[in-house]
Amino acid sequence: MQKYKERKWSGEKGKKFGKVDDPYLPWGGRHEMAICTNCKAIYQNKRWFFDEELYRKHIGQETTNRVICPACKKIQEHYFEGELTLDGGFFTQHREEILTLLNREAERVAAKSPADRIIEMRPEGEERLIVETTTDKLAQRLGRAVYRAYKGELDFRWSHMDKFVRVYWSR
Ligand SMILES: [Zn+2]
Known part of the structure; x- marks a missing residue:
């Protein structure tokens, strides 16, 4: 899977993960139940629950039916919808507790x-951490949780036409 920076988002995601032909629900009505063997x-x-x-x-x-669930597949394929x-200096000083x-x-x-x-937590230098999430919802939730606990500045940026969100928190 490519990183979002290297691909055009518009339209592409709808094809891959749209409701119409979701590749992660292949068993149709043949099984009453499916279980992800991974999680x-x-x-x-x-x-899913x-x-x-x-x-x-x-x-x-x-x-x-034994399957790999959509979230586990996204993690395996590194397909993230939220970042x-x-x-900031405060973040660097309180990194461990913020990670917790x-x-x-x-x-x-x-x-x-x-x-x-969460797909991955990736440090970028000393002062920055990137958290990639399977859904836009989770990236927002995490950003809000940090903001609630530590204030600072919180900002959301949505990609054009898509659900993909980049959340920035700084302090
Ligand atoms: Zn799973």
């Missing part, structure tokens, strides 16, 4: 919504 997310009644008990009950059954950039806050918030979100995951 244990369960697909039932047209939505986590349920450890249900997972244990169904993973061994023949009617269960949060954190920087980001991870905790991401866990909380993912527990309810398996689609929303």
